[in-house]
Structures are given as structure tokens and as C-alpha cells.
Amino acid sequence: MKNVIIGTAGHIDHGKTTLIKALTGRETDTLREEKDRGISINLGFTFFDLPSGKRAGIVDVPGHEKFVKNMLAGVSGIDVVLMVIAADEGIMPQTKEHLEILQLLNVNKGIIVLTKTDMVDPEWLDMVKEDLREELKDTFLENADIYPVSSKTKEGINELIKAIEDMTEHIETKDVQGHFRLPVDRVFSITGFGTVVTGTVISGCIKEGQTVQIYPSKVVTKVRGIQVHDEPTKIAEAGQRCAINLSNIKKTEIDRGDVVSIQNLMEPSMMIDCKLYYLKSASKPLENRQRVRLYNGTSEIICRVVILDKECLNPGEEGYAQLRLEKPITCQRNDRYVIRSYSPMVTIAGGSIIDPLPKKAKRFNEKYIEELKLKESGDTSNIIGKIIEKLSSKFPNRDEILKALGKNEENISDEIEELIKSQKVVSFSNGDKKVYTHVNYIDKKVKEMTSILKEFHEKNPLKWGVSKEELRIRVLGKDIKQKTYDKLLELLESKELIKIHGKYIAEHNFNIEFSKEQKAIYDRIIASYKKGKYSPPKYEELISREQNQIEFKRVYEAVLEEGTLFKVNEDCILLTSDYNEAKEKVRKYIEDNGEITVAQFRDMMDTSRKYSLAILEHFDGIKFTKRNGDERVLY
Known part of the structure; x- marks a missing residue:
């Protein structure tokens, strides 16, 4: 079954929260201040069952311009938007800003809901509908159906529910096989349970008992319990709103805007490369290095816009930019984002993330811009x-x-x-x-x-x-x-x-x-070690016989480096072929007899106790043999 999240959008006091109550029978204004003032300040969440039995989550976002950042956190992950417009007022400033935000976030399915129809006459309603068609041209709601409703009398509610059901049939199935990601929109504590986070699962799935990581802090925790639509469950998947009870983590260790995901999956970044569309409604050009507010998922981060391919962006233009952040972000390629001006806070731009982990880029670097185009191409x-x-x-x-x-x-x-x-x-x-x-x-x-x-x-x-x-x-x-x-x-x-x-x-x-002289020295060195066998000559003894001791030293080091000689220790150097022969004889002797002593090795190799000890201790050191009292066995 498809998982569906429905979100509201629209101007303050146009009846979004009342509409949701009419659809679901539940209040989403839970704060006393919200009830007293009659406006939504924070995000509200609920759900309702469609006639087919499909359960849809609902996000009620605030309409007041002061709380647009809360609205941005709420629309992360929604499938269908109910664009709520009061019949007695029509399109208002926050209607337009919400519409721009939805388009920047690539929300493309919506229904226009004309509320408060009980307060206007039919002629006025028809006029408002005509105005809407004109105002919504060239937007994703241009051809959307308009449903007049009265939350007070319930007129039109059933028709709206049917329209919602029909639209949800055309929603693409979410990526439940991908990596789990949940942008956190609320954090709270429950006595006896501990820390709980809520959000919309935007990809993958999560199971009870699974280890997860909080980004960007990288704190590791475990899923103690899961609720979807107020009901305990063992699993939550993409397209569902859920609450996750996390173990051994304090409420203060998580903030709205953090991401809950798989351990070691993501990497926080202080920069992102992106394609940036500057809204036509912007009042002035976007300057290079302008300080702005970035919204991605449920996070809000102050950053500077470094425009990579233009001097500035005029309203309606697009370009490539690197956003340099004042605190780390955790995002992925193709994530959508929105930008608002630093002050006054107005939505001015948005687009898609091309590279979440870029290197610091120089402006007007043609090679870098070509790479961005390639990454953008998919x-x-x-x-x-x-x-x-x-x-x-x-x-x-x-x-x-x-x-x-x-x-x-x-x-x-x-x-x-x-x-x-x-x-x-x-x-x-x-x-x-x-x-x-x-x-x-x-x-x-x-x-x-x-x-x-x-x-x-x-x-x-x-x-x-x-x-x-x-x-x-x-x-x-x-x-x-x-x-x-x-x-x-x-x-x-x-x-x-x-x-x-x-x-x-x-x-x-x-x-x-080797030169002729060096070759002669080389031959003398090899001959001396062949003659000495397991009672090898000392280096001092060999060099003392040479007239050209500097040349001898060079040749001797070359013989050691080439591997013809093997250094057991400083006082015992053998031909590598003799060393390998000794190793093989020890292996065979122990296999035949079960063990070997220093005396047995000495007699077998026709050498002294001094060299026998040196060689056997070396074999112990490389874990070829193991000493057991006076005997040695294979390791």
C-alpha cells in the first residue's frame, strides 16, 4: 500500500486547521498560545482514513509570515498539497509565498480548497474562482481542481475527500529500499520513555532495535520504539510520518533540522554546490556572497551565496552557486532547498543540490562549472x-x-x-x-x-x-x-x-x-658465506681483508638488499638459500620426531651452540617454532 502525506498551505486565518478538523475530527493546534490567538504557530500533525481504507498523514503548517520557517519544515516530504484559500479574501501574500516555496521544493500535486464558502454568495464565489485561475497561471496549480467547502457546515467535505483519494492513486511509490532518512521536525521527552523524535521518512525504512546515527553530530543511538499514526509498530517506511523513541540519548543532543539515518551513511558538510533559481518576485538582484537563510529538509542554516557563473543573479535568472554555511548540514544530491533573505525574511530562491560534499570553488572556473553540469545531468x-x-x-x-x-x-x-x-x-x-x-x-x-x-x-x-x-x-x-x-x-x-x-x-x-672490481668483491663475499655455511664469517673479518674498504661496504650492502644474504641477527648472517634450507630441515625434523632441541639442531646443521640458538630464537620470533622448555615444536 502506498504511504501518503498531505500538507496544507495558505495565508493566515484562511481556515487550514479548521479544514483538517472537518476532515479528520482532530485538532492540530495543541499549544495554548495557538488556541488563544486562533493561529497555527508550530506544525500540527494528524491522520485520517480515506474511503478505500488507506491511511493518510496530514501536516498542518502555519500561515503567518513570522512562522514560514515552521511551514518549510512541515512541507518536507509531502505528496499532495491542499492550497487553502478563503473565499471571502482570495489570494493573499502568504498564499503566494507558500506557492513559490512548494514549486521550489518540486511539489507538483495539489488541490485548491476554497474555504469559508458559507460566508459568501454564489456570485462572489464564481468571481473568486475566475481570479484564482488567472493568479495561478504558469504554476503547478494552473489546472488543479477547485473544491469549495465550508468547514462549519461540512458542505463539500465529502467531495474533497473523494478528490484526495483520487489524487493519491497517482502518487509514485516511495523508495523503501533506499537508505533510511528522517529529517527531524520535533524533539521531546516522555517520562519513562526518554527522547522521542518525529518527522516524515523520506526514504528507506527503520526497524525497532536498529542502530541509527544522528547527523550532523554523529551521535549513535538505538531505536527503542516506533509509532506511525499514533499506533505502535515494528517498522516505519518512506512516505510515513512517524515518532521514534531513541535510547540513551538526551533531548538536548538533538535539534529540529537534524537527520536520523543509517550509521556512517552521511557526511556533514560546510558547503554545498547547487543549481539556484532566483524568483521573479525578488525585489532586487542577488549579489555574490550575500548572506541568506537556507532551508533543507527541516533545517534552517545561515549561509553566504557564492555565485559561480555570473556576477549576480537578476530576478527570474538561474545559475550555479556554492553555499558556504555557518554550521554543518547533512543532505544528499538532488535534495531540494529554499532560500530566504536574511532580513527581512522573504522567500527569494531555491533549487536542487548537485554536490553535498564539494571542494571550495573559485568563481568563473570553466572546468568546475562543466563538472557541475555533468553532475546535474544525472x-x-x-x-x-x-x-x-x-x-x-x-x-x-x-x-x-x-x-x-x-x-x-x-x-x-x-x-x-x-x-x-x-x-x-x-x-x-x-x-x-x-x-x-x-x-x-x-x-x-x-x-x-x-x-x-x-x-x-x-x-x-x-x-x-x-x-x-x-x-x-x-x-x-x-x-x-x-x-x-x-x-x-x-x-x-x-x-x-x-x-x-x-x-x-x-x-x-x-x-x-657491478664494475669489474665490484664483481670481484661480490664473488668473494658469496664464496666466504658458502664456505662458512652455518658458522658464517663476521662482517668485521671480511672487511679487514679488503684493500678498498669503502667499495666493499657498498657491495656488501647491495648483496644484503638484493636478498642473497639473510640477516638472522647482527652476529649471524647466512646465505638466503642456507637459511631456507635450515628452516625446511627443522620443519621436517619436528614432523618426524615431534620436537627438536638446540643440541639436535646443532648436530644436524654442523654448527655451534651460539649459531644454533640465534637461528632457533629467530624461528620463535617469526612464529615458525614455539619453545616448550628445552624443546621446540612447530607453531
Whole structure:
């Protein structure tokens, strides 16, 4: 069954609240001040059952110009608007402002309700209808049906209910499969239950017991209970108004305008890129860096408008803008927003969010504006490509791409595969998740690596390369995860862009080339270790025999770096082939005999107790063997 939210709109004292009471039998003015003054100040919420059995939520918004910000919070998430116009007054200033707000928020289904018909004669009513048709030209209500009603006598109420039912049949089904989002419009505490928030679920669903996060504060809490239309339920979904009882969180930790959503789904931002339409009714041009009030979801935030593609915006013009906020916002791509002037507070603009997490932009940057046009176009594959390129240094996984995409799209696998096949994006496994980076980023970093390695090889022809750690910090920064870095190096080596040599990185075509003298030293070093076997020579002993000790030191370090020698500890260095042989003999001996002692190893390898201890303690350290008293077993 479709979930439906109906909202009222219209000028103060045109009978919105009284109409809802006539439709539902319930009051939505709950504050004493509202009852005393006869006007709605805050949002009112109720529901009623349509003849088909479908239950519709109703939001009653205030009509007074002082409370438009409350009205803006209320219309977030509505499907059908009842544009309430008093027959004795016709269209008034707040009628027009509410209509502009609804159009900016892309509300496109509505019914015109002429109230207080019991106060006018039929001729006046016909004249008002004609005036409405003229006033509402070029709006989404241009061809909307007009229903005259009297909330006092109930005349026309049944016909209005039938019209509401008919219109709800044409409402698109909400995205219940997407990520859960609920902009908070009320927060209160109930003794014995704790903190409760209310709002309209604009996407996804929420279940009792589920962990959620409050944005932008990122406080984590759990859903203790849910009510939809005053009835307890285990689940609430897109298109429903609901109240959520949250556990272990204070009322003071949540404000109207916050968003309840899935943990780690969203990222608060101090800037948003958007398409901005400046209303024809605006009294003067919108200047660059003008201070204004931004309304998105149920939030109100002061910000400055940086106009990116024009000097200023004249009434009726549109352009691209970056809104720089005075406090963080949590929103998603394609969310609608409204802008009101800072003072006096008048609705002047609105539009859709293109990028909820942009970088700070310079004005009149053609490349940046072209990227905004691409993002606005809705070409998801290209947009994802741009997001991956922007986030390349962080090697984003799918969830991080979705977060940056700023939309509740569950499946982006096809788009990512398309980017990989077209060789725009590279992917590799990083533990239990795949991560992605852009080929432009790879190309840039390979150039940086190549420059560093080339310079290093020229200065150090007998060294195998730059250490992995040094190259990581110099090229990629210290924040890159080790697993990601290792996988990236493997990828670059597989493409023959670098060569991995133990803990060193070299240019792909690099090899150490010894001079005749150096080759002779190299051969003497290898011969000495072959002769010594498991009673190896000491470094001091070898260098003391050499006439050119500086050259010997260079060659010796090269032999260590290339991996021909293996350092067990400072006093025990073996040929790597001998080290591997010792390891294999120990494994086989323990498998055959269950354990091995130092003496048994000493005799088997024909060495001294000193070197036996050094090698076996090394095996313990790398968790190849485990000491158990005087014996050792396989780890």
C-alpha cells in the first residue's frame, strides 16, 4: 500500500486547521498560545482514513509570515498539497509565498480548497474562482481542481475527500529500499520513555532495535520504539510520518533540522554546490556572497551565496552557486532547498543540490562549472567516475562512493564495471572490500614515483631502490592504509611500472651493474658465506681483508638488499638459500620426531651452540617454532 502525506498551505486565518478538523475530527493546534490567538504557530500533525481504507498523514503548517520557517519544515516530504484559500479574501501574500516555496521544493500535486464558502454568495464565489485561475497561471496549480467547502457546515467535505483519494492513486511509490532518512521536525521527552523524535521518512525504512546515527553530530543511538499514526509498530517506511523513541540519548543532543539515518551513511558538510533559481518576485538582484537563510529538509542554516557563473543573479535568472554555511548540514544530491533573505525574511530562491560534499570553488572556473553540469545531468556513470577521481587518494570503497554520490542508490555495480572496462577506474581487493582509484591519479603518482626512483638510482647505483615506507610517505602520504598500499604496489608491478625487491622499490627496468672490481668483491663475499655455511664469517673479518674498504661496504650492502644474504641477527648472517634450507630441515625434523632441541639442531646443521640458538630464537620470533622448555615444536 502506498504511504501518503498531505500538507496544507495558505495565508493566515484562511481556515487550514479548521479544514483538517472537518476532515479528520482532530485538532492540530495543541499549544495554548495557538488556541488563544486562533493561529497555527508550530506544525500540527494528524491522520485520517480515506474511503478505500488507506491511511493518510496530514501536516498542518502555519500561515503567518513570522512562522514560514515552521511551514518549510512541515512541507518536507509531502505528496499532495491542499492550497487553502478563503473565499471571502482570495489570494493573499502568504498564499503566494507558500506557492513559490512548494514549486521550489518540486511539489507538483495539489488541490485548491476554497474555504469559508458559507460566508459568501454564489456570485462572489464564481468571481473568486475566475481570479484564482488567472493568479495561478504558469504554476503547478494552473489546472488543479477547485473544491469549495465550508468547514462549519461540512458542505463539500465529502467531495474533497473523494478528490484526495483520487489524487493519491497517482502518487509514485516511495523508495523503501533506499537508505533510511528522517529529517527531524520535533524533539521531546516522555517520562519513562526518554527522547522521542518525529518527522516524515523520506526514504528507506527503520526497524525497532536498529542502530541509527544522528547527523550532523554523529551521535549513535538505538531505536527503542516506533509509532506511525499514533499506533505502535515494528517498522516505519518512506512516505510515513512517524515518532521514534531513541535510547540513551538526551533531548538536548538533538535539534529540529537534524537527520536520523543509517550509521556512517552521511557526511556533514560546510558547503554545498547547487543549481539556484532566483524568483521573479525578488525585489532586487542577488549579489555574490550575500548572506541568506537556507532551508533543507527541516533545517534552517545561515549561509553566504557564492555565485559561480555570473556576477549576480537578476530576478527570474538561474545559475550555479556554492553555499558556504555557518554550521554543518547533512543532505544528499538532488535534495531540494529554499532560500530566504536574511532580513527581512522573504522567500527569494531555491533549487536542487548537485554536490553535498564539494571542494571550495573559485568563481568563473570553466572546468568546475562543466563538472557541475555533468553532475546535474544525472549521468550516473560519469558522476561516479568524477567522484572516484576526486576521492582517489583515499581509495574509496563502494559505501564511501555512495556517501559522496549523495543519493540513495543501492546498486552502482554496473556503472563501476563500465568505468573499469573503459580503463578509467582501477579496482583491487583490500581485505574484505574492493577499493577504487582513478587512472588519472595512478598516472600522476607513477610519474612522481618514477622521478624519485630515477634520481635515487642515479645517486645510488649499487642500491636496489627506495624503501617502501619512504616512497609511501613521499608520494601517497602517511594516511594510506598498509593493505591498500601493498595492493597498489602489486598492481603497479603487474603492469610493469615498478619493481618490488623485498622492502625496496625500483624502476621496472633497473638492475645493479657491478664494475669489474665490484664483481670481484661480490664473488668473494658469496664464496666466504658458502664456505662458512652455518658458522658464517663476521662482517668485521671480511672487511679487514679488503684493500678498498669503502667499495666493499657498498657491495656488501647491495648483496644484503638484493636478498642473497639473510640477516638472522647482527652476529649471524647466512646465505638466503642456507637459511631456507635450515628452516625446511627443522620443519621436517619436528614432523618426524615431534620436537627438536638446540643440541639436535646443532648436530644436524654442523654448527655451534651460539649459531644454533640465534637461528632457533629467530624461528620463535617469526612464529615458525614455539619453545616448550628445552624443546621446540612447530607453531
